[in-house]
Amino acid sequence: MTTTTVHENAVLPELVTKHKTVLDRAVQAIHERTFFSQYPENPSPAIYGEGADQAGLEAYKQLTGKHFNELQQGEPAGWVGQEESPYEQAPIGVSYPYYPVETLVKNGQNTFDTWRKVTPAQRAALLIETLERVKSRFFEIAHATMHTTGQAFMMSFQASGPHAADRALEAVAAGYEEQTRFPEQQVWEKPMGKYSLKLQKSWKPVPKGLALVIGCSTFPTWNTVPGMYASLVTGNPVLVKPHPKAVLPIAIVVAEVQKVLAECGLDPAICQLAVDPAEKLITKELAEHPLVKIIDYTGGSAFGNYLESLAKKTVFTEKAGVNSVILDSVEDLDKVMQNLAFSLTLYSGQMCTAPQNFFIPEGGITVAGVQVPYEEVVAKLGEAVTQVVNNPKAGPHVLGAIQNQVTQQRVKELSSLKGRSLLDTCEISNPSFEKARICTPVLYEVNSEDREVYSQELFGPIALVIKTKNTQESVALAKEMALEHGAISCGAYTTDQEMKELIMDQMGLAGTPVSFNLTGGIFLNQNASFSDFHVTGGNPAGNASFTNPEFVIKRFTWVGFREPVQQ
Amino acid sequence: MTTTTVHENAVLPELVTKHKTVLDRAVQAIHERTFFSQYPENPSPAIYGEGADQAGLEAYKQLTGKHFNELQQGEPAGWVGQEESPYEQAPIGVSYPYYPVETLVKNGQNTFDTWRKVTPAQRAALLIETLERVKSRFFEIAHATMHTTGQAFMMSFQASGPHAADRALEAVAAGYEEQTRFPEQQVWEKPMGKYSLKLQKSWKPVPKGLALVIGCSTFPTWNTVPGMYASLVTGNPVLVKPHPKAVLPIAIVVAEVQKVLAECGLDPAICQLAVDPAEKLITKELAEHPLVKIIDYTGGSAFGNYLESLAKKTVFTEKAGVNSVILDSVEDLDKVMQNLAFSLTLYSGQMCTAPQNFFIPEGGITVAGVQVPYEEVVAKLGEAVTQVVNNPKAGPHVLGAIQNQVTQQRVKELSSLKGRSLLDTCEISNPSFEKARICTPVLYEVNSEDREVYSQELFGPIALVIKTKNTQESVALAKEMALEHGAISCGAYTTDQEMKELIMDQMGLAGTPVSFNLTGGIFLNQNASFSDFHVTGGNPAGNASFTNPEFVIKRFTWVGFREPVQQ
Incomplete structure (x- = not known):
């Protein structure tokens, strides 16, 4: 002493x-x-x-x-x-x-x-x-x-x-x-x-x-x-x-x-x-x-x-976090899907902020005031992902490589889960590194009743499309996932002010930051020093x-x- | 929702x-x-x-x-x-x-x-x-x-x-x-x-x-x-x-x-x-x-x-907290003892900030540059307590009454502990409330080796005098008590700048606020809103x-x- x-x-x-x-x-x-x-x-x-x-x-x-x-x-x-x-x-x-x-x-x-x-x-x-x-x-x-x-x-x-x-x-x-x-x-x-x-x-x-x-x-x-x-x-x-x-x-x-x-x-x-x-x-x-x-x-x-x-x-x-995207209504569906496809593809989804659960109402979503059927929305998401990964100037440079084999294995084993495959992983190559471990994102559909499938973090390039009754159910499930299993980010698309406030209120209670209506060059998995708080302790994802x-x-x-x- | x-x-x-x-x-x-x-x-x-x-x-x-x-x-x-x-x-x-x-x-x-x-x-x-x-x-x-x-x-x-x-x-x-x-x-x-x-x-x-x-x-x-x-x-x-x-x-x-x-x-x-x-x-x-x-x-x-x-x-x-008083050197022993006696007597020690363990070196303490033997220091403390409680204008109004019988019982059972009694509780009455449950403070001496006696909170009007080898041991024990059993306050008396810094440093590490050299109308069990932080989480007493x-x-x-x- x-x-x-x-x-x-x-x-x-x-x-x-x-x-x-x-x-x-x-x-x-x-x-x-x-x-x-x-x-x-x-x-x-x-x-x-x-x-x-x-x-x-x-x-x-x-x-x-x-x-x-x-x-x-x-x-x-x-x-x-x-x-x-x-x-x-x-x-x-x-x-x-x-x-x-x-x-x-x-x-x-x-x-x-x-x-x-x-x-x-x-x-x-x-x-x-x-x-x-x-x-x-x-x-x-x-x-x-x-x-x-x-x-x-x-x-x-x-x-x-x-x-x-x-x-x-x-x-x-x-x-x-x-x-x-x-x-x-x-x-x-x-x-x-x-x-x-x-x-x-x-x-x-x-x-x-x-x-x-x-x-x-x-x-x-x-x-x-x-x-x-x-x-x-x-x-x-x-x-x-x-x-x-x-x-x-x-x-x-x-x-x-x-x-x-x-x-x-x-x-x-x-x-x-x-x-x-x-x-x-x-x-x-x-x-x-x-x-x-x-x-x-x-x-x-x-x-x-x-x-x-x-x-x-x-x-x-x-x-771990189970991050959600809530799709309700948009102005331009192509721009939205391009943005989400990039978020899914970026570093092959190996980010704590990457989206995993995409909640889409079974009746589809409103696009510039017109109702677009569920199947068309889902198809657009798959096409947008395919477009990013197949673009040789973008794909390899956005995807990077898979950090470890466990992640790759997880993608392969997805088909054993309850649901249906919407988009399989495909072969692409990286011109600079021919031996790179690459795995493009997969889309998989799950019914909203099958919580056991989507209430876990599936780290890597895996997106689950969850068919819900309506946006209210989407919000309730996204909130439940965050409160019970953690969430670090959330994306929401709505042109309805009342729905936006509901989402802010409910995801706020679940301690989850929400990015609304992102299109163009900013993505929900990004967050900015000195501005965006990251993991503030409001749910099991951490503090x-x-x-x-x-x-x-x-x-x-x-x-x-x-x-x-x-x- | x-x-x-x-x-x-x-x-x-x-x-x-x-x-x-x-x-x-x-x-x-x-x-x-x-x-x-x-x-x-x-x-x-x-x-x-x-x-x-x-x-x-x-x-x-x-x-x-x-x-x-x-x-x-x-x-x-x-x-x-x-x-x-x-x-x-x-x-x-x-x-x-x-x-x-x-x-x-x-x-x-x-x-x-x-x-x-x-x-x-x-x-x-x-x-x-x-x-x-x-x-x-x-x-x-x-x-x-x-x-x-x-x-x-x-x-x-x-x-x-x-x-x-x-x-x-x-x-x-x-x-x-x-x-x-x-x-x-x-x-x-x-x-x-x-x-x-x-x-x-x-x-x-x-x-x-x-x-x-x-x-x-x-x-x-x-x-x-x-x-x-x-x-x-x-x-x-x-x-x-x-x-x-x-x-x-x-x-x-x-x-x-x-x-x-x-x-x-x-x-x-x-x-x-x-x-x-x-x-x-x-x-x-x-x-x-x-x-x-x-x-x-x-x-x-x-x-x-x-x-x-x-x-x-x-x-x-x-x-609970085990609050310590460290006595090393003072200018005016009477004033110090009056202050400490009041701290002990105030609401019969039924305060989370009341002092309990008084660490006094076996060689005594320095009073205005002169060494005063241990026994004399201890006697002064007992006298000061007796003076407060026996003053009819002060005693009953400082002591108040004992909140519950368990506290009173604790005082009675003190003599079963290892050590020796220095001051017994005495009979005093409250002129306004003749049935008041009153118990004046007791002093009890414990050797520094007998940690099991003084490493617990003895809530109520109980003061333990712990005879140490020197002030360094006093500080080490006060720190140990705080870190292992919690402390909410600490009083220290020293005229030595180096010792003061040591106490600040060591009690600081034990998350315990220290009042130095209090005499007159301010007491270590008091703390002031908007100025004194109270129980800041640095030891087991709480956060x-x-x-x-x-x-x-x-x-x-x-x-x-x-x-x-x-x-």
């Missing part, structure tokens, strides 16, 4: 000055909620420099087949790597240092007394500096993301690069704001008639302790950095536990964070990469460790529910809310101190 | 105008954290009017021995009352209507669609209006509090009246601020080079649903109104379940809330009193009801831990934090909606 001197260092104050404008702008953006992005999503040479893409690809290739040597975590217990490219269907051959759980926890915990005494403003500035460093490696991270997740290049670049960095910045800004929202100190003076009581008071946001961030295989940085940066900015050392099949993108991020920490004279173990040894998953051991106080998790519901049941932990999860105040304030505790003023 | 029209009513906009200044001032106070109080704590005629006390006493007497007829909850299943005055040791004879759990839940749930559609500003204004009405009954509530809790008149008036109302206002202000912290709507426009994507977005704080507030026997309004008003302002209907022995004070508050609701054309069932039938406690049935989404609780740890373990509920608790953002934001969910702007 010793007091550690607050870290004094020339670099930190400089970083505070350097990044003040960005931090203030980010805090402002959180409250304005109009478009804001610090990291440009367009991978053009005009922004990122001539040859940046090629250099990133080369840098990625340099990493493959080798030990990943950039981490500053001391002598490892061994090296391990099991990533495989969905594009090559072959190992990428990077191996990472691994450490016993006790070593990771001990080294992380050892940094707590130093890290918690760095001020919130200094932590925020240091973390923004790390994002600047990561920015210089966006292309490298993009190729690493492609070859671990199967995302197409554009999504790999945007999701793992600028979009992830924006979400990280958002968490940093939110955490900074919450920690500085009350005065550090104040004189409290209570008038008592002839005299007054006078106390000097101060308040401190006290971090909770070691944090664990558990990544997923499909969005290794986008789903990891918000929790990671939220815990770091609030003073908690972090252990980043990536999915064994998607390590490289986040390993690069952690390496950059460690470099900045070291430059600031701080222990790089404030942020460690915790890779599983070859044949032993360490996630449970880490999660259950009494020194681990905060857990962020993205992945399946069973493990997420287990984590949520752990006593004395602050847990943020993003679990890893990028980024509302709850996502950051539960990572620390307010503690007050007071003492009479000598009068 | 119908949309309920948003409540339209002339009264609500008027109330918004009427209370805008108070609401804005309260929000400002939360962030300034200097002294602010909306409801004067001084029960003087100059403030509350000539004869207000007498009128309040008469009004209280009018209620005794009768049915409590002010609630607007429909035909009851029966009437029940089991309150006894600790001053008279006789029943007060008020009986309350009770209802089956299903009726309470159904009637509460039926109001949800209306209440959630009243705007946050209107809900806040309506609730402030209810506090104004409650203010007119502060004296009546004070006498009701005396004769249910055993508090002395002054504490009854202040804690159940103005201090409770200030805490309620604080919760209203915090809830209002959090719900209006993000824009209701915004145009989001993303530049895409030649064109831009333009979405109309809106965000809604969606309340979670029916809330249950479980009161305690010692502070029937102070510990109930924060959760009650926090849930109400965030749009959740509330069931107030009082302790069967302390109903009347909060029954008056609920009745006033119902009157204002009715005047606003709203269903009084938005806030119901849920009293236990004669021989059946309904708390568990209420808590486990699937429609109950939020629970606030004050009371013992066993039941609190059970509530916290319930799945799918948002739970706020204030449970019912009056009022930090977490206390209100977990009662609703942010949900966003978006739609392309027609261009």
